[in-house]
Amino acid sequence: MKVFSKFKKIKNSIFNGKKVRHIGIDLGTANTIIYIKEEGIKIDEPSYISRNNKTERVDKIGELAKKIAGKEPKYIDIIRPLKNGVISNYEATLNMLEGFFEEIRDDAITNDSVLVCIPSGVTQVERRSVFNVVLDAGAKEVNLVEEPIAAAIGSGIDIFEPKAHLVVNVGAGTTEISFISSGGDSNSKSIRIAGDHFDQDIVEYVKDEYGIIIGKKTAETLKIKSNLSETDDEKFEIRGIDTITYLPKSVEIKVDVVNKAIIYKINLIIDSIKQALEEIAPEISADIYETGIYLSGGGARIKLLKKRIEEAFNLNVTVVEEPRHAVIKGLSIILDDFNKYTNLIISDHTEY
Numbered sequence: 001m002k003v004f005s006k007f008k009k010i011k012n013s014i015f016n017g018k019k020v021r022h023i024g025i026d027l028g029t030a031n032t033i034i035y036i037k038e039e040g041i042k043i044d045e046p047s048y049i050s051r052n053n054k055t056e057r058v059d060k061i062g063e064l065a066k067k068i069a070g071k072e073p074k075y076i077d078i079i080r081p082l083k084n085g086v087i088s089n090y091e092a093t094l095n096m097l098e099g100f101f102e103e104i105r106d107d108a109i110t111n112d113s114v115l116v117c118i119p120s121g122v123t124q125v126e127r128r129s130v131f132n133v134v135l136d137a138g139a140k141e142v143n144l145v146e147e148p149i150a151a152a153i154g155s156g157i158d159i160f161e162p163k164a165h166l167v168v169n170v171g172a173g174t175t176e177i178s179f180i181s182s183g184g185d186s187n188s189k190s191i192r193i194a195g196d197h198f199d200q201d202i203v204e205y206v207k208d209e210y211g212i213i214i215g216k217k218t219a220e221t222l223k224i225k226s227n228l229s230e231t232d233d234e235k236f237e238i239r240g241i242d243t244i245t246y247l248p249k250s251v252e253i254k255v256d257v258v259n260k261a262i263i264y265k266i267n268l269i270i271d272s273i274k275q276a277l278e279e280i281a282p283e284i285s286a287d288i289y290e291t292g293i294y295l296s297g298g299g300a301r302i303k304l305l306k307k308r309i310e311e312a313f314n315l316n317v318t319v320v321e322e323p324r325h326a327v328i329k330g331l332s333i334i335l336d337d338f339n340k341y342t343n344l345i346i347s348d349h350t351e352y
C-alpha cells in the first residue's frame with residue numbers, strides 16, 4: 001500500500017502541467033519494439049548495435065547493425081546488448097535505446113513516461129538495470145511490468161477473469177511459462193531455452209551431419225523459412241564453410257533437418273511445462289484443462305513446438321495472433337487503461 005501511494009504521488013508530479021508521451025517498450029533479446037500511445041508501433045528492430053572499436057563511437061543500431069553481423073570489418077564490434085532476456089551490456093543497451101529514442105524524438109514533448117517489460121524471476125539488480133538504462137536514455141518516468149502478464153493481455157486473455165490460463169511465451173533468450181488468473185500471475189517459470197538456443201543447435205547439427213559451418217544468422221533464417229514452409233518436402237539452400245576443405249560450400253536441406261536439430265531443446269521446454277503443470281493447484285489445473293495453452297513470442301511460430309505440446313499434454317494449443325507482437329500489444333492495452341492495471345505495475349519507487 002505504501003509503495004502504491006508513493007507511486008501515485010510521483011506520477012501526479014510528473015504529469016503536472018506538462019505534456020507527457022506514453023511509451024511501451026518490449027526490450028527483447030532478439031528485437032526491441034517501441035510503441036507510442038495513440039500512434040502505434042514506431043520501432044520494431046533487432047536488438048543489435050555495431051561500435052567502432054578505434055573511436056569507441058556507435059556505428060549502427062538495429063536492422064543495419066544486424067545486417068553486417070558476421071561480416072563486419074575488424075574495427076567494428078557487433079554487440080547484442082541483451083542475453084537470455086536481461087541486459088548483459090549496459091552501455092550498449094543505453095546506446096541502442098538512445099538511438100531508437102532519437103528516431104522517435106518529438107521536440108514538443110519533454111516528458112516520456114515509459115512502460116517496459118521484464119522477464120519474470122529476474123534479480124533485483126537486473127530489474128534495476130532496466131529502470132536505469134531507460135532513464136539514462138532520456139525517459140522521465142519508468143514503470144515495469146512482467147513479460148508474462150503483458151503477453152497474456154496481448155494474447156487477448158482477460159487476466160481479471162477468475163479462470164486460469166497458461167501462457168507460454170517463447171522469445172529468443174527465454175521461455176516464460178506462466179499461469180495467469182484473477183488479475184495476476186499465480187505461478188511463473190522462466191527458462192533460458194528459446195529461439196537463440198534453437199539457432200545454435202541448428203549450427204551444430206548441420207556441421208555434424210552435412211560438414212558445413214554456417215553462421216547463426218543463416219541458422220535463424222533457415223529456422224524461420226522452414227517454419228513458414230507449407231510442406232515438409234521443401235528444400236532450402238544453406239551456404240557456409242566446408243569443415244574439411246575450409247572452402248565455401250552450399251548444401252540443400254529439407255525442413256525436417258531443422259526439426260531434428262531442435263527437437264532436444266523442444267523436449268526440454270515440454271519437460272518444463274510438465275513440471276510447471278505438476279506444481280500448480282488442482283483448481284488451476286482444472287481451468288487449464290478447459291482453456292488449454294496459449295503460445296506467444298516469435299518462437300510460437302515453430303510448428304514442431306505446437307505439435308509436441310499437443311501430443312504431450314492432450315490439451316488445446318492456441319498460437320496467438322501475431323505472436324511476436326503479443327507483449328507490445330499487451331503494453332499498449334495497459335497504457336490505454338493504466339488505472340485498471342496499477343496493481344501489476346512495478347514503479348520506479350518500489351522499494352527494493
Ligand SMILES: Nc1ncnc2c1ncn2[C@@H]1O[C@H](COP(=O)(O)OP(=O)(O)OP(=O)(O)O)[C@@H](O)[C@H]1O
Pocket residue numbers: 026027028029030031032084085086170171172173174175194195196220223224225227228297298299300301302323324
Ligand atoms: N516464423 C518463425 N519461425 C520460427 N521462429 C521465429 C519465427 N519468427 C521469429 N522467430 C524467432 O523468434 C525469436 C524472437 O522472438 P521475440 O521477438 O518474441 O523474442 P524477444 O522478445 O526478442 O526475446 P526474449 O523475450 O527472450 O528477450 C527469434 O529467435 C526468432 O528467430
